[in-house]
Amino acid sequence: MTEHRHGGHGNRHRGQHRRSNEQRQSTCQEPPVAVLIGMPGAGKTRVGGEVAHMLGVRFTDSDEVIEQRAGMHITEYFSEYGEPRFRKLESQVIAELLHTAGGIVSLGGGAPMTEEVRRNLQAYIERGGKVVYLQADPQEAMERARRGGNRPMLAGDADARWRSLYEQRDPVFKAVANVHVHTRGSSPQHAARKVMDMVMEHDVHVTGTSITPYDVRIGVGTSNHLAEVLGDKPVRIALIHTSPVQRHSDRVRALLRQAGYQVSDVLIPDAEAGKTIEVANGIWQRLGDEGFTRSDAVVGLGGGAATDLAGFVAATWMRGIRYVNCPTSLLAMVDASTGGKTGINTPQGKNLVGSFYTPAGVLADMRALETLPNDIFIEGLGEVAKSGFIRDRDILSILEDHAQELRQFDGSTFLGSPLEDVVAELIERTVKVKAYHVSNDLREAGLREFLNYGHTLGHAIEQIEHFTWRHGNAVAVGCVFAAELSHLLGYIDQDLVDYHRRLLGSLGLPISWAGGDWDSVLELMHRDKKARGNTLRFVVLDGVGHPIHLDDPPIEAVHEAFERIRPAR
Numbered sequence: 001m002t003e004h005r006h007g008g009h010g011n012r013h014r015g016q017h018r019r020s021n022e023q024r025q026s027t028c029q030e031p032p033v034a035v036l037i038g039m040p041g042a043g044k045t046r047v048g049g050e051v052a053h054m055l056g057v058r059f060t061d062s063d064e065v066i067e068q069r070a071g072m073h074i075t076e077y078f079s080e081y082g083e084p085r086f087r088k089l090e091s092q093v094i095a096e097l098l099h100t101a102g103g104i105v106s107l108g109g110g111a112p113m114t115e116e117v118r119r120n121l122q123a124y125i126e127r128g129g130k131v132v133y134l135q136a137d138p139q140e141a142m143e144r145a146r147r148g149g150n151r152p153m154l155a156g157d158a159d160a161r162w163r164s165l166y167e168q169r170d171p172v173f174k175a176v177a178n179v180h181v182h183t184r185g186s187s188p189q190h191a192a193r194k195v196m197d198m199v200m201e202h203d204v205h206v207t208g209t210s211i212t213p214y215d216v217r218i219g220v221g222t223s224n225h226l227a228e229v230l231g232d233k234p235v236r237i238a239l240i241h242t243s244p245v246q247r248h249s250d251r252v253r254a255l256l257r258q259a260g261y262q263v264s265d266v267l268i269p270d271a272e273a274g275k276t277i278e279v280a281n282g283i284w285q286r287l288g289d290e291g292f293t294r295s296d297a298v299v300g301l302g303g304g305a306a307t308d309l310a311g312f313v314a315a316t317w318m319r320g321i322r323y324v325n326c327p328t329s330l331l332a333m334v335d336a337s338t339g340g341k342t343g344i345n346t347p348q349g350k351n352l353v354g355s356f357y358t359p360a361g362v363l364a365d366m367r368a369l370e371t372l373p374n375d376i377f378i379e380g381l382g383e384v385a386k387s388g389f390i391r392d393r394d395i396l397s398i399l400e401d402h403a404q405e406l407r408q409f410d411g412s413t414f415l416g417s418p419l420e421d422v423v424a425e426l427i428e429r430t431v432k433v434k435a436y437h438v439s440n441d442l443r444e445a446g447l448r449e450f451l452n453y454g455h456t457l458g459h460a461i462e463q464i465e466h467f468t469w470r471h472g473n474a475v476a477v478g479c480v481f482a483a484e485l486s487h488l489l490g491y492i493d494q495d496l497v498d499y500h501r502r503l504l505g506s507l508g509l510p511i512s513w514a515g516g517d518w519d520s521v522l523e524l525m526h527r528d529k530k531a532r533g534n535t536l537r538f539v540v541l542d543g544v545g546h547p548i549h550l551d552d553p554p555i556e557a558v559h560e561a562f563e564r565i566r567p568a569r
């Protein structure tokens with residue numbers, strides 16, 4: 001029930017483009033990374049060439065390929081054979097390029113007006129492709145088209161002809177493209193940067209029974225989609241955020257105001273201190289005082305604690321209003337912001353009050369990672385690794401291969417570095433794992449519980465440590481505990497337990513815990529949401545990618561697993 005649409009076909013992050021391009025320049029047999037369409041003079045060739053250069057991939061102009069095939073200039077072909085025959089040749093060439101060109105392809109201005117081209121572009125999009133409508137300012141485009149000359153479709157009064165073509169083509173281009181980039185006033189380099197960020201955006205579509213479908217949009221600059229996702233119904237937006245992410249909330253507030261919304265800026269206490277009934281109550285009071293109605297909305301911006309609280313407020317205000325999450329920590333991007341588990345803590349335990357309430361969209365803008373401290377980035381890797389253990393072993397391989405760079409994460413040098421591609425892929429893969437479970441079991445009747453691997457002990461550690469232990473760190477120890485328990489009960493061998501310790505340790509995550517005592521841990525594990533009556537329940541593995549439910553295990557084994565995560569004396 002989950003579809004995945006992302007920045008192209010397979011794992012194609014920027015570094016991979018560069019490497020593979022050198023090997024494939026002459027014999028490319030891959031679909032393009034992106035196809036640019038737009039009006040004459042929109043800058044398809046210039047911007048497309050620049051994007052290809054930035055990505056280190058080849059650039060193909062369909063008109064040039066047609067001229068090579070025809071052995072003559074397009075203007076000559078037009079006058080000798082007429083437009084219908086030209087469009088036929090153009091369709092054939094484009095059909096081939098959509099399977100074989102690789103890199104960036106720009107299409108002739110009128111190409112998408114041919115039905116067969118539209119059909120082929122649609123099929124390309126369905127295979128994961130990006131068709132980018134380069135929307136230039138009409139004056140700028142006309143001026144460039146005039147200067148460019150030699151365009152058979154603009155013969156005569158070029159401006160008048162351009163305008164009339166624009167009226168016919170603009171609605172078609174808008175419908176055909178799945179990426180729209182406005183280039184008004186932009187230099188070709190700036191426009192190319194915009195195109196590149198949008199092309200490299202990875203989208204995971206979440207759908208399923210009882211879920212109004214939404215997208216998780218991952219990439220640099222994805223918060224620019226905020227107004228599009230909120231839509232035009234809300235008049236007021238409550239922007240809920242914490243102070244360490246002030247720089248990002250300032251930007252988002254400006255975006256919202258530019259889009260015409262009335263923004264109520266709601267600053268909440270940081271981290272777990274924000275996930276309380278008192279904080280929620282303070283916001284309900286404000287929403288009431290400020291006249292928030294059912295058509296207004298909430299934006300949650302920050303780490304997982306802020307998005308959990310924002311979702312809870314949205315779920316409860318007037319029994320549910322629209323909300324969009326803008327996660328700023330790695331953990332919130334890969335896990336907390338998606339899936340609709342919203343909630344607060346109570347003195348008795350973590351997330352004990354809350355609801356399943358799905359966001360209208362999630363904008364994981366990787367630009368936010370620029371300010372993320374190293375220890376909070378590493379904490380997020382705890383949930384990434386968990387997702388690898390329960391479902392996607394490629395996540396584990398990527399973590400192994402890049403452990404050292406990940407461990408040394410530095411937000412100030414992150415964007416544009418090779419690590420950016422690695423992290424983008426980890427985020428996308430982890431969100432897919434989350435989306436798979438959520439799509440099939442929103443209300444956690446069974447399958448979704450697998451996302452709780454490592455959490456039964458993890459939540460107890462957080463609670464006993466009064467939240468001085470970060471969630472992802474506690475989950476990492478919880479995963480080692482769950483692996484020990486799986487092994488003690490004969491589900492996995494010692495190698496897999498050792499592998500848990502080796503991998504998590506190599507990422508800088510904790511693998512043992514000295515705090516608390518057995519009795520208090522046991523009491524808290526009984527309050528875990530997976531427990532039933534007096535029965536403890538856990539998620540364990542019977543292999544990588546094979547989580548299982550473990551109901552009412554022998555208490556001696558649980559105790560022994562706990563002893564095994566105590567540090568060696």
Ligand SMILES: NC(=O)c1ccc[n+]([C@@H]2O[C@H](COP(=O)([O-])OP(=O)(O)OC[C@H]3O[C@@H](n4cnc5c(N)ncnc54)[C@H](O)[C@@H]3O)[C@@H](O)[C@H]2O)c1
Pocket residue numbers: 242243244245270271272275302303304305306308328329330331332335336337338339340341342351368369370371372373376379380470471472
């Ligand atoms: N709802 C879910 O499905 C789900 C899933 C996983 C975790 N969670 C919850 O998420 C929380 C953990 O999330 P977290 O690890 O993001 O912790 P957090 O929200 O406490 O954030 C950690 C710290 O990093 C700061 N921060 C976040 N982004 C930043 C940025 N870009 N720059 C600078 N500082 C930044 C925060 O303000 C905070 O101080 C826990 O409450 C956990 O229960 C919920």
Ligand SMILES: O=C(O)C(=O)C[C@@H](O)[C@H](O)[C@H](O)COP(=O)(O)O
Pocket residue numbers: 335339341350351383444448449451452455529
């Ligand atoms: O989405 C889920 O379902 C999860 O269990 C994801 C967990 O990683 C997350 O920490 C969640 O908040 C835990 O929920 P809880 O129901 O155990 O409180």
